[in-house]
Amino acid sequence: MAKDTQFPSGNRKQADRVKRVFASFVVSAVEEAAEDEKMNGTGAAAIADWARSKEGHEILCKAGVTPCPDCIAALRELVALSAQTGPSWSRRQVFSHLRRAQTDHPHDHLPAALGMRHEAPRAA
Incomplete structure (x- = not known):
């Protein structure tokens, strides 16, 4: 049987501390x-691009968030709301918003848990 070597x-x-760091x-x-x-109206697109990137995907997964399309949309929404309201959001507020997006589609976490990545269909 394989052992989990990341943490004893x-x-x-x-x-939990490592998860909080990534959060x-x-x-x-x-x-x-x-x-x-x-400043220039590019923040929502930038966060979506980051979440779809390899590094963003890895950071989101290690923070406990499945980077599914609904969570990426929730990140875009958070950026838009934060830009409008002004004060920054706490870690708890950000992650409760992302978890609500994940619970809308409970089966989206299965491919990520199996090591599979969500990929958009390629145009012919």
């Missing part, structure tokens, strides 16, 4: 995109 068994506290990267990305949205 029983070390859940360390795994802070997501919040920072949302804040930076909101600033871009205020």
Whole structure:
């Protein structure tokens, strides 16, 4: 039987700390995109491009978010709302918004859990 080598068994506290670190990267990305949205209107597109990139996908997964199309749309919505309202959002607010997007489509997490990536169909 294969062992999980990333964290020793029983070390859940360390795994939770690592997850929080990656969650802070997501919040920072949302804040930076909101600033871009205020300045030149490109923040929503930038956060969507980041979420679809290899690095963004990996960070979102390690933060506990499945980067499905609904979550990417939720990130775009967060950027737009943050650009309009002004103050930054807390980690808890950002992730509750993303989790609501994930619960709308509960089976979207299965391909990511199996190591498969969501890919858009290619045009002929």
